[in-house]
Amino acid sequence: MDSIRSSQITEGIQHISESAFVGLCRKVGTSQLVAMRRDVVDIWEMVKNQVTTSDEDSTMVSGSYGEGLRLEGSDVDFMYWPNNVRVIWELSQSQYNNTHRLTLILCDCSDSPPGFTLLYLLSPRTNRFIHRVCVRMNNRYYISSSKYRQITLSESLSPHNLTPHGPCVSGTFITVEYDHAHCFVSDFWPPSASSWIDRCHSWPQLHVVDDIVKNGCHFVAIGHKLGNYEDHEWRISFSQAEQKLVSVMNHCQFLTYGFLKLFLSEIINNGVGDDDKLLCSYHMKTAVFWVIQQNTIPHWCPQNLLEGFWVCFKLILKWVYEGVCPNFFIPGNNMFLSKIHGIKQHQLYRRLSELYEKGLAFLLHSPSIRSCIIDVLYNPRNSICTDDHTLISEDGVDRNLFVEITYPCVIPGKFNIQSCIRYLQTIEQMKSSPLLTQYQVIMLQNMTARILQYTAFILHMETYTPDNKLSYRADKISCHMLKLTAQFGFITDMMFLAMYYYKTLRYTEALSIIQMIKVKLLQPYVMYTGSVDREMYTEAVGGQSWSTKMRQAVAWDITLDSRFHYISELIPEQQSALQNHWSLLFVPPFILLYMLEILCYRHVDTMRAQTALDDLQTLVHYDQGQYIPLRQRHSSYIRLIELKYRDISWQILGICQQVTGNLQAALYSYQQSLRQEPFNHIQTATEMRIQRVCQWIPLIN
Structure with missing residues (x-):
């Protein structure tokens, strides 16, 4: 390894960039896989939010997971906001809201740092929860961010498993860490971010800017550490806008973002305790945004991937030197202000400078990045193909798709027949949309199977009584639903019909289904939780529709x-x-x-x-x-x-x-x-x- 010098890397920079591009596609995802991940998350959000009632919360999968990244160790971020509460920036905006149905909150940014605000109740009508988190100041009732965090943590479903994490509560599901941010929403774009609109000459395009502005922003429960009202202030969140910006990046730009996240976790923060991690992935994303918008690199492509990374790295180095990291939407919000200053700033700058002096050779200290480029360094004449179809096989796409559609479990909030019916009606309406992608269609199919299973067992619970005509009719409906699930779900979805037959004392029918499942599961081509014999799988179901593959060749664990x-x-x-x-x-x-x-x-x-x-x-x-x-x-x-x-x-x-x-x-x-x-x-x-x-x-x- 010592024989590899930065001069060697510089000589074949384009060839090495192409190699890094291919390696990052395998680590971060090809453009096809990233599009599939986003589509699956989007349709899950659309269904869930259309089903929620006015007194429930809307949901958004934010952060890198919602953006299409699946890096090991990354957490999954969720944002929740009440449908019956709206935040406005000025009193004139109240005319666009139904004050009889909504609780209105007004922003007061007069004494808060850029990017932060106080929120005070404008309308007398409000829910009981908001009253519990209010404090009285200057004859107004302000909503306290610290009280809000405290109560949402204490009233979460798993309080002993959750810990505070900034404006979020953090926990673990299986082995995946997640952050839940309970927040408020505004349908209006912040006046303090109006300069961002004026900056958007080359990127993003005008229709994207209009879409972002039209969707407003959110407010998360955290104050500025140097503000006058840290315990009561709220931070303006642009998570929705950022997700839209990431989605309009080309794939080379997106891989640069993933590249920087790997650089952060495997080099900058490697071996560093949580309290000493000064830079975070949000700083990396901000750097990519600024570099793209400032058109520093006119053409982003596989051949200049490393150049794009290097430009972003130099920008981060400049920010650390100056102690200023300007928020992409509100540049006056210096995101280093309360964390990167004094001795820590100098130490971080010295460390980054040492990396800068080594040139791109320092990337070899990252296991993920080294694996992307090491072959090219020793075999510089090897040809490299950056086409999606050569980077991932059919069974590889299938594995990823089936993992994605099973991860976001569809569990109705209000667990009753009415909630399940709303889900089924919403899914049925969406199925007819010509705008659905092929990934979203298969996701809706899987969601339908899950909801039919819930509905069948709930119906049995709510109607079962011996020798009752209503119970008999409900039983026929439940059986029909579970048979439908068995027809278009995974192989293992047939198990729910077998359980129902056993539950209702039809042992012979249950055994018939059990034998059928056993025969299917023992086929050598079956993909079980993502593991599969590639050749057998391709021979058995290669080229067939995902719907057919689900029914005939994919098994999952019973939940x-x-x-x-x-x-x-x-x-x-x-x-x-x-x-x-x-x-x-x-x-x-x-x-x-x-x-x-x-x-x-x-x-x-x-x-x-x-x-x-x-x-x-x-x-x-x-x-x-x-x-x-x-x-x-x-x-x-x-x-x-x-x-x-x-x-x-x-x-x-x-x-x-x-x-x-x-x-x-x-x-x-x-x-x-x-x-x-x-x-x-x-x-x-x-x-x-x-x-x-x-x-x-x-x-x-």
Whole structure:
């Protein structure tokens, strides 16, 4: 490595830039994958926000995830704002709002730093929550940002798992960190950002500017550390505008943004404690915005990717030297003001200067970036193809798509029939739109399957009574919904029909579905949670529609919502999860398949029940990650996600052993479940089952 000098990098700069472009496409995503990610998130947001009522919150996936980045270690940012509250900048704007339906809030920027404002109640009509977070100053009721953060944190669904993070509350879902920002929205563009409109001569285009301005801005609950009212001020957020700007970047510009994020995490902040991380990804994004708008690089293409990165790096170096990082929309807002100054500023500048002096060779210290360009340094004559279709195979696109459409779970906020019907009606209306992309169509198909499953089980819960005509009709509807789900969902979606048949004592019908699922799952071409035999998959379903692939060749883990009951045998586990503020159980499909087979055969054929139990026991004891995933690597484009299902697998084995009378084996399985990583949060149920089994064993002996 020492033999590689910066002069060598400079000699073949264009060739190396092309290599970096290809490597970043594989790390950050090709233009096709990035477009697919954005489309999937967009349609999820559209459905969710159209379904929400006036007294609920609208939702937006913000930050890098909403922009189409999927870098390992990045978090997922969500913004929520009440539909019945609007912020205005001046009193004349109140005429555009229905004051009988909306709570109006007026901005007061007179004594706040640029980019920040105080918010005070304008209308007497307001909801009870807003009154709780108000403070009285100068005979006005101002909404306190610190109180707002405190209450939203305390009233979140998982308060013991959440921590404050700036204006957000942070937590972890599976192994993915997320930030929830509860905020307010304004339909009007901030007057303090009017200069941004005048700057937009070359980028972005006029219609993009108009669209951004028309959609206004948000206010997040954080004050300026050097302001007069830090505890009560709100920061003006341009997250929606920034997402639009990122979406109109060309792919080389977008990769430069991803390049800078990798540079930040793997070089600048590598080995640095959280408190000492002075630069953040928002500074990187701001630099890209400024460089593009100032037209420093007239033509962004694979051949000058490194030049684009270098120009952005020099701009960041200049900002650190001057101690000024101007916000892209409100330049008067110096984003370094309260953090990068004094000794820390000098230390950071010295460190960045040392990197600058090394030239582009310092990029070799980044594992991700080094892997992008190292081959070219040793093989400078190799030809490089930057075409999307050569960078990712058909099964690679499929893996990414199926991961994307399963990640944003569609769970109605108000869990009832009316909410589910609104979802189905909204999805049906959207399906007819000619503006939908192919990715959005398949996302809507998956969303429909999820909602039909919820609706079927809710309908059964709300209407079931013995010998009742209404219950009979509801049962027919539920069965029809679950059969529809089985027709256009994943292979494993058929499992919900099998559970419903078992729940309603139709064991023969359930076993018929179970055998069908088993045959499908055992096919060698099946893609399970993103892992697949590429050749077998391509031979079996290559070239077919995604809808066909979903039905015939894709399996996923079974996700059980703990707010209602699928089968009675798992009720204690669902209750335990809810007590731990965990609303979902994740079960490997073969584990649930064998469980249902055992439970059904108990009523039909006890010999076969024992055979199924033996199969389940062998699977749990000896599986090496094939059917009970220890970890999933969906593809090289998706972050590594560790999902450990051993807790629920041992638990289900114990349940099946207990119901068939083998209490000693059941006790051992429950004890093994407790020793696993508590992924599904079922420890309370496990301890309860151990206690009961221990009470029964002496009586039997």
